[in-house]
Amino acid sequence: xxxxxxxxxxxxxxxxxxxxxxxxxxxxxxxxxxxxxxxxxxxxxxxxxxxxxxxxxxxxxxxxxxxxxxxxxxxxxxxxxxxxxxxxxxxxxxxxxxxxxxxxxxxxxxxxxxxxxxxxxxxxxxxxxx
Numbered sequence: 001x002x003x004x005x006x007x008x009x010x011x012x013x014x015x016x017x018x019x020x021x022x023x024x025x026x027x028x029x030x031x032x033x034x035x036x037x038x039x040x041x042x043x044x045x046x047x048x049x050x051x052x053x054x055x056x057x058x059x060x061x062x063x064x065x066x067x068x069x070x071x072x073x074x075x076x077x078x079x080x081x082x083x084x085x086x087x088x089x090x091x092x093x094x095x096x097x098x099x100x101x102x103x104x105x106x107x108x109x110x111x112x113x114x115x116x117x118x119x120x121x122x123x124x125x126x127x128x129x130x
Contacts, residue, residue, distance in 0.1 A: 004022060004025050004027075005025060005026040005027065006022040006023070006024070006025055006026075007022075007023060007024040007025070007026060007031065007063060007066050007067040008022075008023055008063075008066060009023060009059070009062035009063045009065075009066045010062065010066065011041070012041075012059075012062075018043075019043075021034055022034065023036075023063050024063050024066075024067060026067060026128055029127060029128055030125055030126065030127060030128060031064070031067050031069055031073075031125065031126040031127075031128045032125055033060060033063055033064070033123055033124045033125070033126065034123060035078075035080065035121040035122065035123040036056050036057075036059045036060040036063070036121065036122055036123065037052070037055075037056050037059070037115065037116075037118040037120065037121045038051065038052030038053060038054070038055035038056040038059070038118060038120065039055070039056075039059065039118070040055070044117075045117045045118045045119075049087060049090055049091065049119055049120070050090060050091075050093070050094050052118065052119060052120055053091050053094040053095075053120050054094055054097070054098075056118075056120055056121065056122050057071075057094075057097070057098040057122065060122055060124065061098070064124075064126060067126075067128060068128065068129060069126050069127075069128055069129075071098060071099070071100055071126075072100055073126040073127050073128065074105045074124045074125070074126045075105050075106070075125055075126065075127055076105060076106055076124060076125040077105050077106065077107040077108070077122065077123075077124050078107070078108045078109075078110065078122070078123050078124075079091075079107065079108070079109050079110070079120065079121065079122050080110050080111075080112045080115060080120070080121040080122075081109060081110070081111055081112065081119065081120055082111075082112055082113065082114065082115055082118070082119045082120075083111070083119075084109065084111040085111075087119060087120075088109070091119075091120055105124070
């Protein structure tokens with residue numbers, strides 16, 4: 001097996017190494033981005049929900065930029081939400097700040113019971129130039 005083509009955002013490599021996973025892997029013209037949460041630089045959760053969602057998108061965008069991509073290149077989105085019945089509308093009110101213009105990527109939303117102290121997580125697949 002060849003080595004994985006891993007993409008690290010600036011300033012967060014220690015966090016990924018400590019938790020033993022890659023933030024994104026480039027393969028066959030696609031970028032597979034691990035789930036991103038609204039983590040502060042030390043890895044702890046941003047406590048306020050809307051700010052946590054914004055920070056998750058900012059963390060995602062930092063990885064996309066490190067790969068030479070942007071959210072416009074995203075083709076597949078999966079979001080995980082703790083207690084979506086009470087949080088979905090608040091979360092989805094933030095999404096247009098980052099989503100861009102139509103046509104939008106496809107999306108799968110999954111309700112979960114636990115996200116390691118977070119309320120929202122987003123993972124994507126994006127097309128890449130290389």
